[in-house]
Amino acid sequence: MPSLVVVGAQWGDEGKGKIVHFLSGNADCIVRYQGGNNAGHTVVFDGKTFALHLIPSGILLPGKTNVVGNGVVVSPQAFYDEVKMLERRQIKVRGRLHLSSTAHVILPYHILLDSLREDRGRGIGTTRKGIGPCYEDKVARIGVRICDYLDPVVFKQLVEQNLQVRRVELGSGPRPIAEVRREVFKDYDKLRKFLAPFVSDSAHVINKALDAKKRVLFESAQGVMLDLDFGTYPFVTSSNPVAGGVCAGAGVGPTRISEVLGVTKAYTTRVGLGPFPTEVEGTVGNYLREKGIEYGTTTGRPRRIGWLDLVQLRRVIEINGITRLAMTKLDTLSGVHPIKVCVTYKTGGKKVSEFPTGRQALFECEPVYETLPGFSGDLSKARTFSGLPKFARDYVEWVEKELKVSIDIVSVGRSQENTIIRDKSFAWAR
DSSP states (O other): OOEEEEEESSSSOSSHHHHHHHHHTTOSEEEEOSBOTTOOEEEEETTEEEEESSSOGGGGSTTOEEEEOTTBEEOHHHHHHHHHHHHHTTOOOTTTEEEETTSEEOOHHHHHHHHHHHHTTOOOSOOSSSHHHHHHHHHTTOOOBHHHHTOHHHHHHHHHHHHHHTHHHHHTSSSOHHHHHHHHHHTHHHHHHHHGGGEEOHHHHHHHHHHTTOOEEEEOSSOGGGOTTTSSTTSSOSSOOSTTHHIIIIIOOGGGOOEEEEEEESSEEEOSSSOOTTBOOHHHHHHHHHHTTOBOTTTOOBOEEEOEEHHHHHHHHHHHTOOEEEEEOGGGGTTOSSEEEEEEEEETTEEEOSOOOSTTTGGGOEEEEEEEOOOOSOGGGOOSGGGSOHHHHHHHHHHHHHHTSOEEEEEOSSSGGGEEESOTTOGGGO
8 A cells, every 4th residue: 555654763853854855746645643843854945944843844845735643742833833934935735734633732831841840850851842741641631632722611621620730840830820821821712713724633634545545655753762662761752753653643554554764864863861872972973963964953952973873773673664764964974984883782791782671771882883984075966876986885785784674765965856766666766
């Protein structure tokens, strides 16, 4: 069946937005299935740069249906701001964007709670967008869904209930409960009326498209190593970016997923706290950060830089059933001599080939590296794989051989024309 899931194969920021936008040209419907506006996709389209946080990057392509699924947590204000930004930049949104009626709503008290925890030593380096507290309410069965948000009577009842539930924690903050309540309702009528035309039964929209043999592209937010169940817990996000998250986050059965594409950088980055075995600082780290513009789309925070980690990638390939890979930012490695790649870990004097799951285990692992020759030159001008420097080709082929998964897309720049397709039989990339 014609469906493809695109997942971030590292800790996020792998360039999924560009890859999804590129592949969206051959999609009929593009679906976001988890996360919130803590995500950030930077896409260059028609020479213009777009920073998207909530709406699928397929919205930039005319005629494509875009869906924000039930697994996404939605800030009404962020949704409003992003739609308005797109419309100001002449992107047609209305009639092409569906918002799930059962997605949960991020409210001002979620954002306040997120910041309070970060400031008081309970944080993990979140984006302070209220994502975690909103998912907490969802699991605790006191969450506010979009369908509840559209009903003023139900919404008011739920807000009052939830402010009581959160009273102790909110009351210890700098703002009184009454002020928080006023903020919740300040722009409520405007936002409720704005959201209403976009709301639909998104699962029905998606399954109807699949029934009609339409091509459906599912995109994750964040990366698999931030997955709530399979990431570096507790330094993770509050949802499931893994490919399996599509089923619960979009309302489709597993039999409807045809392929899974993993997106990895040619090196590794991470934002926020948590273990990062291949992290490299100093001259090389700073060079890659500046050349790769490694600053968060959502927060502007500098990203931590590391060498490519094959132990981590093998784990991601395994738990997602990844059938193909896209490698981004190969051009950023140009000028680095030599290049290191982690092939295994060492802990307690022993080599470890499997990714550890213990809370402290990864902190104690030391990377064991293979060293490969570097390469030079402006890779962004290459339009074919053969047009890349020999050692750049060797690097891609060596990684591919080690991972036993084909790297069918290689990105050497931010624009769509900087995308090299190695497997011409990959229908989504034609």
